Amino acid sequence: xxxxxxxxxxxxxxxxxxxxxxxxxxxxxxxxxxxxxxxxxxxxxxxxxxxxxxxxxxxxxxxxxxxxxxxxxxxxxxxxxxxxxxxxxxxxxxxxxxxxxxxxxxxxxxxxxxxxxxxxxxxxxxxxxxxxxxxxxxxxxxxxxxxxxxxxxxxxxxxxxxxxxxxxxxxxxxxxxxxxxxxxxxxxxxxxxxxxxxxxxxxxxxxxxxxxxxxxxxxxxxxxxxxxxxxxxxxxxxxxxxxxxxxxxxxxxxxxxxxxxxxxxxxxxxxxxxxxxxxxxxxxxxx
Numbered sequence: 636x637x638x639x640x641x642x643x644x645x646x647x648x649x650x651x652x653x654x655x656x657x658x659x660x661x662x663x664x665x666x667x668x669x670x671x672x673x674x675x676x677x678x679x680x681x682x683x684x685x686x687x688x689x690x691x692x693x694x695x696x697x698x699x700x701x702x703x704x705x706x707x708x709x710x711x712x713x714x715x716x717x718x719x720x721x722x723x724x725x726x727x728x729x730x731x732x733x734x735x736x737x738x739x740x741x742x743x744x745x746x747x748x749x750x751x752x753x754x755x756x757x758x759x760x761x762x763x764x765x766x767x768x769x770x771x772x773x774x775x776x777x778x779x780x781x782x783x784x785x786x787x788x789x790x791x792x793x794x795x796x797x798x799x800x801x802x803x804x805x806x807x808x809x810x811x812x813x814x815x816x817x818x819x820x821x822x823x824x825x826x827x828x829x830x831x832x833x834x835x836x837x838x839x840x841x842x843x844x845x846x847x848x849x850x851x852x853x854x855x856x857x858x859x860x861x862x863x864x865x866x867x868x869x870x871x872x873x874x875x876x877x878x879x880x881x882x883x884x885x886x887x888x889x890x891x892x893x894x895x896x897x898x899x900x901x902x903x904x905x906x907x908x909x910x911x912x913x914x915x916x917x918x919x920x921x922x
Contacts (some may be wrong), residue, residue, distance in 0.1 A: 673890035683785030
C-alpha cells in the first residue's frame with residue numbers, strides 16, 4: 636500500500652486542533668516537539684525519544700524550541716558543561732526533569748576537545764542505556780538505576796556537516812530522531828512580510844499539550860509495520876540497524892494517539908506520521 640507522505644488521508648484532531656494560531660510552516664515542527672515530549676510519559680516507552688532539528692542559520696530553530704521552556708519537566712539552557720550535566724542528571728534521577736533542551740548545539744561543540752568529548756559521551760549514555768556512574772569522567776554521579784533523559788536540540792546544516800560523521804561512527808546520531816527542513820519561497824516571503832509589519836509572533840502564546848498520566852494505548856502490529864520503510868531509511872542514514880528508528884517511530888505514533896485521547900493507534904495516526912516523515916530525515920525538504 637502506497638501512502639502519500641505529504642498529506643494524511645484526513646485531518647486528524649491533532650493537526651486541526653493543536654497550534655491553530657501559528658503559521659502553516661511552524662505546525663509540523665511544533666507537532667513533532669509535542670510528540671517527542673509526550674513519549675517521556677508513555678509506560679510502554681523505556682526512555683524519552685530525543686530530537687535534533689537541522690536547518691539553515693537564521694531559519695528560526697531557537698524560536699521554534701522556545702515553547703519547551705514553559706514545561707516544568709524541561710531544563711532549557713543555551714550551553715552545558717560536564718558539571719551542569721551532572722546537576723541535570725541529579726534532577727532527572729529525582730523525577731523533576733525529563734528533557735534537556737539546548738536550542739543551539741553549536742555552543743556545546745565550541746568547547747575544547749576534551750570537554751566536548753566528555754559531553755557527547757554522557758549524552759550518548761543518557762539518551763540510550765542510561766547513566767549510573769560518572770566517576771570515570773572525574774565527575775561525581777551515582778545511581779542504583781540507570782538515569783535516562785531525552786535531548787532536544789538544534790544545529791545549523793553547515794555545523795551538522797562538520798560533526799555528523801563522528802556522531803554516526805559512535806552511534807550518537809542514531810539516538811537522535813532528525814527533523815530537517817528548509818523554507819519554500821512562499822514561506823520566506825510570509826516571514827519577511829510579518830517582520831515588516833511588526834506583527835506579534837504567535838509562537839509566544841504556544842503551549843504544548845502533555846498527558847502526564849496517560850492510559851495504555853493498543854498498537855496494532857499490522858498498522859505499525861507500515862512504518863518500516865521510514866525506519867529502514869533512517870537506519871541507512873545513520874549507519875545503524877533499524878531497531879532504534881523502529882522504537883522511535885512506534886513511540887511517536889503512540890504519543891499521537893495519546894494526545895488525541897484515543898485508546899488505540901488508528902490508520903489516521905499512521906498517515907500523520909507518514910506526513911511528518913517528509914521531514915524526519917536529513918533531506919531538508921521545504922515547509
